[in-house]
Amino acid sequence: MIVSQETAVPENPSPVLPELPDEAARLAALADARGVRMRLLGGVAIQLLLGDRMPSSLRRRSDDLDYLTDRSAARDVEALLAEAGWEGDRQFNALNGARRLIFHEPAYGHKIDVFVESFEMCHSLPLADRLDVTPTTLPAAELTLTKLQVVTLNPKDQNDLYALLAVLPVADHDDDAINAERIAALAARDWGLHHTLELNLERLQTGLAASGLTGDHLHRIGQGITALREAIEAAPKSRGWKLRAKIGERKRWYELPEEVDRDVA
Numbered sequence: 001m002i003v004s005q006e007t008a009v010p011e012n013p014s015p016v017l018p019e020l021p022d023e024a025a026r027l028a029a030l031a032d033a034r035g036v037r038m039r040l041l042g043g044v045a046i047q048l049l050l051g052d053r054m055p056s057s058l059r060r061r062s063d064d065l066d067y068l069t070d071r072s073a074a075r076d077v078e079a080l081l082a083e084a085g086w087e088g089d090r091q092f093n094a095l096n097g098a099r100r101l102i103f104h105e106p107a108y109g110h111k112i113d114v115f116v117e118s119f120e121m122c123h124s125l126p127l128a129d130r131l132d133v134t135p136t137t138l139p140a141a142e143l144t145l146t147k148l149q150v151v152t153l154n155p156k157d158q159n160d161l162y163a164l165l166a167v168l169p170v171a172d173h174d175d176d177a178i179n180a181e182r183i184a185a186l187a188a189r190d191w192g193l194h195h196t197l198e199l200n201l202e203r204l205q206t207g208l209a210a211s212g213l214t215g216d217h218l219h220r221i222g223q224g225i226t227a228l229r230e231a232i233e234a235a236p237k238s239r240g241w242k243l244r245a246k247i248g249e250r251k252r253w254y255e256l257p258e259e260v261d262r263d264v265a
Contacts, residue, residue: 170231189241
């Protein structure tokens with residue numbers, strides 16, 4: 001008997017949902033039900049965190065999900081993702097599993113990066129102690145930091161930062177706000193991170209004129225950039241920060257991500 005193409009159904013259809021925000025919500029529910037400590041970061045995290053408040057002009061699609069977990073939960077995250085239909089990159093995970101895990105979903109070409117303990121790209125950000133601050137995603141301060149730490153800020157990262165700043169106030173707490181004290185505290189220990197942040201805040205300010213944003217969104221972003229700058233500059237600096245500041249740009253202050261690495265989705 002010939003089965004028509006229209007009615008043929010794969011024997012083992014993937015449980016992974018085609019739209020990544022929906023898939024992220026599904027994985028969050030699974031993690032919550034099992035008590036697995038994993039939090040979303042990147043563009044999809046920003047979209048979920050802001051919800052309907054996100055400016056429509058700044059919404060974008062992504063092919064990847066990014067998570068952070070701690071060392072004690074890494075094996076549980078691996079098991080959860082495997083059972084949820086994601087295929088682990090065996091070679092990469094065997095070599096790098098202590099700090100990072102990669103998973104793929106062949107049907108849609110999606111990818112998951114899981115960072116273990118810290119987020120390491122252009123700068124190393126210790127974030128595991130912030131896993132329990134907010135549900136589903138990392139706090140807004142960390143979502144902001146993981147974008148601001150990109151040395152070569154691209155339009156995708158710039159627009160994600162504009163979205164956060166357009167919606168959330170910059171404050172000294174994590175309650176539906178960008179916690180400037182948290183960002184400033186990390187920058188005060190690391191001159192390299194501080195320098196990248198100040199360069200990118202200047203780029204964000206300069207880019208506003210061509211952003212197409214208007215009205216209240218434009219005003220709030222400008223206020224947020226100023227507030228972040230002031231908090232970062234005002235924070236007392238460590239001795240190591242001051243010593244490194246004397247060298248300045250004469251020595252490279254950031255890491256070059258490995259070839260397998262990429263900007264956070």
